[in-house]
Amino acid sequence: MAHEHDSATTPVREAGAHYDFAEIQNKWLPIWDELKPFSTADPGDKRPRKYVLDMFPYPSGDLHMGHAEAYALGDVIARYWRHQGFNVLHPIGWDSFGLPAENAAIKRGLDPAGWTNDNIAQQKSSMRRYAPSFDWDRVLQTSDPGYYRWNQWLFLQLHEKGLAYRKASQVNWCPFDQTVLANEQVVNGRCERCDNLVTKKKLTQWYFRITDYADRLLDDLNQLEGAWPSKVLSMQRNWIGRSTGADVQFTIDGRDEPVTVYTTRPDTLYGATFMVVAPDSDLAAELVADVRPEVRPRFDQYLEAVRGTTEMDRLSTDREKTGVFLERHAVNALTGERIPIWAADYVLSDYGHGAIMAVPAHDQRDLDFARAFDLPVRIVVDTTQPVTGAIPIIHTDPVTGEPILPEDAPLENPSETGVALTGEGRLINSGPFDGLSKSNAIRRVTEALQGSGLGAPAKNYRLRDWLISRQRYWGTPIPIIHCEQCGEVPVPESELPVLLPPAEGLDLRPKGTSPLGGASDWVNVACPNCGGPAERDTDTMDTFVDSSWYFLRFLNPNDPTQAFDPKEAEKWAPVDQYIGGVTHAILHLLYARFITKVLFDLGSISFTEPFTALLNQGMVQMDGSAMSKSRGNLVKLSEQLDEHGVDAVRLTMSFAGPPEDDIDWADVSPAGSAKFLARAWRVAHDVTSSPDVVWKTGDPALRRVTHRFLADAPGLVEAFKFNVVVARLMELVNATRKAIDGAPGAGDAAVREAAEVTAMALNLFAPYTAEDMWQKLGYEPSVALVPWRKADPILLIEEAVTAVFQVDGKVRDRLEVSPKISTDELEALARSSEAVARSVGDREIVNVIVRAPRLVNIATRG
Ligand code: ANZ
Numbered sequence: 001m002a003h004e005h006d007s008a009t010t011p012v013r014e015a016g017a018h019y020d021f022a023e024i025q026n027k028w029l030p031i032w033d034e035l036k037p038f039s040t041a042d043p044g045d046k047r048p049r050k051y052v053l054d055m056f057p058y059p060s061g062d063l064h065m066g067h068a069e070a071y072a073l074g075d076v077i078a079r080y081w082r083h084q085g086f087n088v089l090h091p092i093g094w095d096s097f098g099l100p101a102e103n104a105a106i107k108r109g110l111d112p113a114g115w116t117n118d119n120i121a122q123q124k125s126s127m128r129r130y131a132p133s134f135d136w137d138r139v140l141q142t143s144d145p146g147y148y149r150w151n152q153w154l155f156l157q158l159h160e161k162g163l164a165y166r167k168a169s170q171v172n173w174c175p176f177d178q179t180v181l182a183n184e185q186v187v188n189g190r191c192e193r194c195d196n197l198v199t200k201k202k203l204t205q206w207y208f209r210i211t212d213y214a215d216r217l218l219d220d221l222n223q224l225e226g227a228w229p230s231k232v233l234s235m236q237r238n239w240i241g242r243s244t245g246a247d248v249q250f251t252i253d254g255r256d257e258p259v260t261v262y263t264t265r266p267d268t269l270y271g272a273t274f275m276v277v278a279p280d281s282d283l284a285a286e287l288v289a290d291v292r293p294e295v296r297p298r299f300d301q302y303l304e305a306v307r308g309t310t311e312m313d314r315l316s317t318d319r320e321k322t323g324v325f326l327e328r329h330a331v332n333a334l335t336g337e338r339i340p341i342w343a344a345d346y347v348l349s350d351y352g353h354g355a356i357m358a359v360p361a362h363d364q365r366d367l368d369f370a371r372a373f374d375l376p377v378r379i380v381v382d383t384t385q386p387v388t389g390a391i392p393i394i395h396t397d398p399v400t401g402e403p404i405l406p407e408d409a410p411l412e413n414p415s416e417t418g419v420a421l422t423g424e425g426r427l428i429n430s431g432p433f434d435g436l437s438k439s440n441a442i443r444r445v446t447e448a449l450q451g452s453g454l455g456a457p458a459k460n461y462r463l464r465d466w467l468i469s470r471q472r473y474w475g476t477p478i479p480i481i482h483c484e485q486c487g488e489v490p491v492p493e494s495e496l497p498v499l500l501p502p503a504e505g506l507d508l509r510p511k512g513t514s515p516l517g518g519a520s521d522w523v524n525v526a527c528p529n530c531g532g533p534a535e536r537d538t539d540t541m542d543t544f545v546d547s548s549w550y551f552l553r554f555l556n557p558n559d560p561t562q563a564f565d566p567k568e569a570e571k572w573a574p575v576d577q578y579i580g581g582v583t584h585a586i587l588h589l590l591y592a593r594f595i596t597k598v599l600f601d602l603g604s605i606s607f608t609e610p611f612t613a614l615l616n617q618g619m620v621q622m623d624g625s626a627m628s629k630s631r632g633n634l635v636k637l638s639e640q641l642d643e644h645g646v647d648a649v650r651l652t653m654s655f656a657g658p659p660e661d662d663i664d665w666a667d668v669s670p671a672g673s674a675k676f677l678a679r680a681w682r683v684a685h686d687v688t689s690s691p692d693v694v695w696k697t698g699d700p701a702l703r704r705v706t707h708r709f710l711a712d713a714p715g716l717v718e719a720f721k722f723n724v725v726v727a728r729l730m731e732l733v734n735a736t737r738k739a740i741d742g743a744p745g746a747g748d749a750a751v752r753e754a755a756e757v758t759a760m761a762l763n764l765f766a767p768y769t770a771e772d773m774w775q776k777l778g779y780e781p782s783v784a785l786v787p788w789r790k791a792d793p794i795l796l797i798e799e800a801v802t803a804v805f806q807v808d809g810k811v812r813d814r815l816e817v818s819p820k821i822s823t824d825e826l827e828a829l830a831r832s833s834e835a836v837a838r839s840v841g842d843r844e845i846v847n848v849i850v851r852a853p854r855l856v857n858i859a860t861r862g
């Protein structure tokens, strides 16, 4: 924040009207309520459309500083596009199901619904005062049956397509919240919500088959290049984690069935000196079933230790390698070589096939393991040999200065150096494949395996299916009925919504089974299929289901007949600009992208990506760290608003720096913002000319500042350089104040023009002040709907000179022109001048003298 505005001791030098933000807020709020300037209700609206969406909040309390930042920045964009002549859809709602509400309700002994609705009411009233340009006729909350019935509808669509299914598996379990967590909700081995260590538990759960969409979710990211932050794109790519390679079969001594391993390096097949299986895999259990009695307890003990180890630790490279030799052997498919089988925790049971061929010479983790257990290391790729196409790095001998050709560089033995050879090179020790480059060998070995039925090209993903069931109360009931005769029976669509049973009388405390199970009247129903006794599914859906499609519900939030109207989706969607925190860079965006593709496949929508452009705002901090109650550095939004006013807080959010950066509230000055707003507001107050003045007659110097602002601001806003726009506005206001106080004075047309442009542009950041200025300048509300003024190109020229147009030696007109203007251009301008034309009248022009850039003299005869 500009510190020149900052000093509280500086007396307010500018006399005149007193800027009272509270009065201005109280004045305009009811007028806007009446006027609904941001309504998108008119179906006949001919303006082009834009859909600007802010991520909707959890109603976990009143609005906080983070909300204030997000909604201030999103609103700059929404308001900007309206000035550019667009019909902007900018809705808001509440993501009102989920654990925070439920835990708070349990703690206070309240009904989650009542608690949630109270918070929404409070947030809504704060939000209204904060005045983002929302269309208040399109509000939704996900805990409303009118909303969640469409979650249930969506679930049934996926169920019908085989994309929603149940399976028993090891799931992430938070012992504190007593609930399962999606992989995405486990952060560094801990529960995202309560920070407790996550354990594993075997449970039957509902999943969405997002892995079916892995390729599309990955490949379509290319469409978003440049429009989404590159960091988010790479987070999405890593999360999906596509890897390509081959499946290779190994026969096992004393077992009929072969074991398949997944490898990204089939070229290193001749270097596989042992096999490793995940200790917690079914395969390991089977392999130890009939081993020597001494091996068994060793394995069991190891397995128990592994069960208590987080996936993070298992994948860590700097952890000491552990494992157990199973005293069994596998036979290398191509070489016929017999290799030992080990169980070790660095191999995961749920990736690939839970078993690997270990190539210690070329894989670091395998090498670490081989060195720990004294297993053989065999080099099969000579990484010192140049590969066609690759430019070899030439080293020089430090003594002789002679180049050391790559062939001369020694091939270092990984078992001695401890460093695996992972680079390019040519195959050695690999029978018929010797001499091939790594990439050729990958192809050729895979072909050879395929030819002999021992392998095939394969792909793997880090992405897992989306676990969507939760054993908690405050969520969307899963619309399935379990019948002993008929199995899983979908609730007929006509019977949606399956309403949540009232919380009263239910024990909401987490205990591993869903609280809904306690509502026996609700649970026990007739099977929709056979009429026999059956039970409702008692799980509720992950709230990420709710937020995976909410942007479509805003198009007709109150329609009781369909989830969304495909015609409205055609008109408005996808979202042109999405704004929200980077905390949602993976989960929420991935799920919304997935559901969008599912809806596309169902034929409901015609686009495949939900959010065309994305802006991630930073966080609001205090003294360099996140605000928190326990740290005692919590800045309360309501207090900031009371002290400085809505506009000053909003302006501060935009002025603090680039939107992506964190804002440290200790480093900014909302008081300075308020001072600037007062200064801008008084400028409008001091304008003495009337709205019908001709701007062209105004002071050229001030006009140039105004028009340079008009020309530059759109590009700056579109590049999200809001802070620069604010700085430029400050410059404009200062120049206007100078013009008012000195020459050419408050009555000059340029002063009015500058004040009007200030009001219009200030609407992006400080809507109350802007509206009040607009009214002071003699106009009707709302300034939010004023078309962006066009910059006059002549006024954009850095140093304009004044050209004089004469007719028969008498000055008839003057014009600001570029010092570089051409003779022809200047003559054309002179001829097009109205004053010149009037003076020439119907006499004949006999001679034109042009001295660019300063003079044109027209001689006539008549
Ligand atoms: C032999 C090999 C040689 C490998 C080599 C790598 C380098 P990404 O890229 O992540 O897909 N792997 C396969 N399944 C595994 C599992 N369940 N747990 C742990 N590691 C597993 O990695 C694939 C590589 O990781 C595979 O290729 C395999 O090791 C290992 F010079 O096979 B590789």
Ligand code: ZN
Pocket (backbone or CB within 6 Å): 483, 484, 485, 486, 487, 489, 527, 528, 529, 530, 531, 532, 534
């Ligand atoms: Zn039945």
